[in-house]
Amino acid sequence: MAEERELQIHPIMQESMQHNARIVSNIRALTASLFGVAAGTLGLESFPGFLFYLFGTLIISLLIYAFRAEGKPNMYFYKPLADLWMGDLFGGLMSFVLTWTLFYGLVKA
Amino acid sequence: MAGPIEQQIHRDPALFYWILLPITVVMILTGILRHYLSTLLQTTPKKQALLKMREQRHLMRARNMIINHAQISKAAFNKRKEWFADKVKEGTLLESGPDGKAKGKPNPLSDPAMMDGMMGMMKGQMVMMVPQSLIMGWINAFFSGYVIMKLPFPLTPQFKQMLQAGVGTRDLDVRWVSSLSWYFLTLFGLQPVYNFILGSNNAASQVAQQMQMQQQGNPMAGAEDMEKIFAAEVENLEVVEHWYVLDGVEDRLLAKFASSI
Numbered sequence: 001m002a003e004e005r006e007l008q009i010h011p012i013m014q015e016s017m018q019h020n021a022r023i024v025s026n027i028r029a030l031t032a033s034l035f036g037v038a039a040g041t042l043g044l045e046s047f048p049g050f051l052f053y054l055f056g057t058l059i060i061s062l063l064i065y066a067f068r069a070e071g072k073p074n075m076y077f078y079k080p081l082a083d084l085w086m087g088d089l090f091g092g093l094m095s096f097v098l099t100w101t102l103f104y105g106l107v108k109a
Numbered sequence: 110m111a112g113p114i115e116q117q118i119h120r121d122p123a124l125f126y127w128i129l130l131p132i133t134v135v136m137i138l139t140g141i142l143r144h145y146l147s148t149l150l151q152t153t154p155k156k157q158a159l160l161k162m163r164e165q166r167h168l169m170r171a172r173n174m175i176i177n178h179a180q181i182s183k184a185a186f187n188k189r190k191e192w193f194a195d196k197v198k199e200g201t202l203l204e205s206g207p208d209g210k211a212k213g214k215p216n217p218l219s220d221p222a223m224m225d226g227m228m229g230m231m232k233g234q235m236v237m238m239v240p241q242s243l244i245m246g247w248i249n250a251f252f253s254g255y256v257i258m259k260l261p262f263p264l265t266p267q268f269k270q271m272l273q274a275g276v277g278t279r280d281l282d283v284r285w286v287s288s289l290s291w292y293f294l295t296l297f298g299l300q301p302v303y304n305f306i307l308g309s310n311n312a313a314s315q316v317a318q319q320m321q322m323q324q325q326g327n328p329m330a331g332a333e334d335m336e337k338i339f340a341a342e343v344e345n346l347e348v349v350e351h352w353y354v355l356d357g358v359e360d361r362l363l364a365k366f367a368s369s370i
Contacts, residue, residue: 008179008354009361029301039261046262097262098298101291105258106125 012078020076024064025091031060032092033099040103053096054089061085118285124257128288132248136295139240140303150232155225160204164335167193167202171342179354190346197339204335244292252288260284 035056039049065085069076157165171193178186196202256276264272264283272290273281 005179005352026301026304029304033301044261049261092301094294094297095299095301098294100261101258101294102129104261105129108259 017078023068027064027068028057028060028092029095031056032096035092036096036099036101037103039096040100040105041107043104043107044100045104049100053093057089057092061089118256118259120257128252128257129291132252132288132291133295135244135247136292136299137302137306139244140299141306143236143240144303144307146236147233150236152225152229158204164202164204167196168335168338168342171339171346175342175345175349178349178351182353182355183351186349186351193346194343197343200336202339241296245289248288248292255287256281256285257288258286258291260286260290 032053035053038056039052042052044052065071065073174186174189174193181189254276256273262284266283269283272283272286276285276287
């Protein structure tokens with residue numbers, strides 16, 4: 001009840017939240033593809049490749065935190081932990097695998 | 110050095126130009142085609158009869174009142190609640206008016222509006238399914254029977270059947286895959302490409318469309334007894350524990366100023 005009251009006093013705009021989420025997922029998808037290119041060119045295989053992806057997305061999270069959210073994620077995300085850090089961590093995985101496979105095949109062929 | 114010897118297959122680089130690139134280009138173009146087809150096939154919602162519209166709008170209004178009850182004062186809320194309960198009791202908000210209260214539930218198949226909704230869903234399914242099966246047939250017909258690439262990660266042998274379709278070697282590592290697996294990879298991984306070509310809310314990817322399908326829910330849901338739904342809404346309004354967002358606003362304002370000084 002207290003939280004509900006808080007939400008009515010400081011309402012959350014659904015549209016703005018969707019806009020922010022879309023921007024974040026666009027950034028993630030694009031960078032995931034680029035990470036795939038990098039991983040394929042480096043010739044990473046299996047486990048190191050996925051670790052590479054994980055580190056890459058964490059760095060991207062940091063960059064979003066620092067530049068897009070200007071260090072104040074509470075202003076841009078309702079739940080910063082879920083929306084910025086944890087959420088969508090694997091959203092770009094399929095595009096990563098796609099470009100990874102393509103460039104791995106091209107380089108190692 | 111222990112461990113199994115890595116299998117090495119030398120492939121013609123032409124495989125890339127004549128198989129991987131065509132499949133990728135075709136997949137991207139199909140996505141674009143699918144996007145434009147689904148925008149073309151989208152039926153504009155049919156104009157509803159005035160009375161039906163009134164019925165639905167009143168229902169929506171009651172639901173919005175439950176959600177946003179804090180925005181109006183207690184007196185205003187009670188007034189609206191009583192008005193709504195009265196009207197529902199009289200039955201004037203129903204499409205068929207107070208006389209048609211006891212009418213039975215209509216058959217969804219005989220209702221033309223319902224049929225339209227189902228046709229829309231069928232069209233959506235067709236736009237998704239037809240290109241998918243066409244391309245799979247195309248790949249199977251032209252590019253099956255040989256491996257074209259090596260995956261950078263190992264898979265379990267269960268995938269052998271699917272990813273090495275048409276390659277009749279028992280001992281080949283699962284990492285060597287035929288063209289069909291490249292098709293699957295592009296199927297799932299091209300979403301960002303569509304995003305950049307067509308804008309963010311495109312209809313190119315079938316994964317996103319399937320999600321949307323599930324959210325839309327059952328098209329048959331409209332064919333229910335409206336009288337009962339209205340009665341349920343009245344009860345929901347009764348149990349709302351009302352409070353007003355402006356209660357104690359002076360204190361909050363003063364506290365805000367006090368903390369900022």
